[in-house]
Amino acid sequence: MKNLVLFLLGLSAQLCFGQANRFIYQVTMKPDSANPNDVRTENAYLDVSGQKSVFYSEKSMKRDSIFSRARQTGSFNFDRNQMQSLRSSIDYTIEKDLKTGVKTFKSRIGRDQYSYEEDRAIDWKITPETLKIGDYKTQKAEAEFAGRKWYAWFITDMPIQDGPYKFSGLPGLIAKVEDAAGDYSFDLKEAKKITEIQNPDSRGTVIKVKRKDYEKQNEAFRKDPASFFAAQMSTGRGGFGGETRGGGMRTPDPNRRKQMEERLKEEIRKSNNPIELK
Known part of the structure; x- marks a missing residue:
């Protein structure tokens, strides 16, 4: 110590x-x-x-x-x-x-x-x-x-x-x-x-929810992460495996998207023992 x-x-x-x-x-x-x-x-x-x-x-x-x-x-x-x-x-x-x-x-x-x-x-x-x-x-x-x-x-x-x-x-x-x-x-x-405590960067708007609602969202994300990114892209909050185009728009790169999807699914599969079990 x-x-x-x-x-x-x-x-x-x-x-x-x-x-x-x-x-x-x-x-x-x-x-x-x-x-x-x-x-x-x-x-x-x-x-x-x-x-x-x-x-x-x-x-x-x-x-x-x-x-x-x-x-x-x-x-x-x-x-x-x-x-x-x-x-x-x-x-x-x-x-x-x-x-x-x-x-x-x-x-x-x-x-x-x-x-x-x-x-x-x-x-x-x-x-x-x-x-x-x-x-x-x-x-x-x-x-x-x-x-x-x-x-x-x-x-x-x-x-x-x-x-x-x-x-x-x-x-x-x-x-x-x-x-x-x-x-x-x-x-x-x-x-x-x-000198002062750190305030970690939240990067964007923080959505305030009840704990049970957060857990439901997290469970849904773990079951189908790609749909979350697709929905966020449709509302302008970011893409999933996208490339930057003119005017700041983002369009999906199919190959990169597939690679990221597989990597994310593998990470989720290997993260099955959370600190909170219920």
Whole structure:
């Protein structure tokens, strides 16, 4: 847990003066239940400032930065290998209002960005069990959430009632949380000061829905992704395997579209073990 010793010493002062803090988690995922050897690992950031926090992918932030520079310069000649390496398995952003407890989940379905407010509370049961993680004493808590049993270890001396993903509400920062099946884990690796919390680029209008409606849309997309892109193209929100023509119009390239369809179907097939099972 690199740099956390010095970080803790200055944390109280930072909280008093409203400075922002970034907690870097290593996220480990097994997205394919048929292939437990497919283990994906990447970093995610939890930015906390005052009564607000944002949890998002490090890779997504880097991609956003590249797109932002491209829009500023008008040059969209991307390095394909670089962009491919920045594709993230953490395809969501979670904002928390730490005062009210409201958690807002944002993610893209096809070309549309959706958001919903989480309507399920996490009922933690704090146990007497403790664990030394790095230099820090942590205490264990358990909860059932979204179809999984979760175990969390929170730092009792760090007065931030937050954690990665949708996890929060414990009397200390969550240093580690994992599900009982060993499919998902979030491990705190580093903490540092930042000037302000990041606001990930939503790129377009965000469609606000209820959680159940989001899940229905996502399930329909997984069953027939091509129809989503076709519908979006017809309404001018983007194409699927299209080429740019004069006047800014986009028309389908049949060969490229077919390749993208097959790739997307294969990705969906191998992503059958979501973090939320129900």
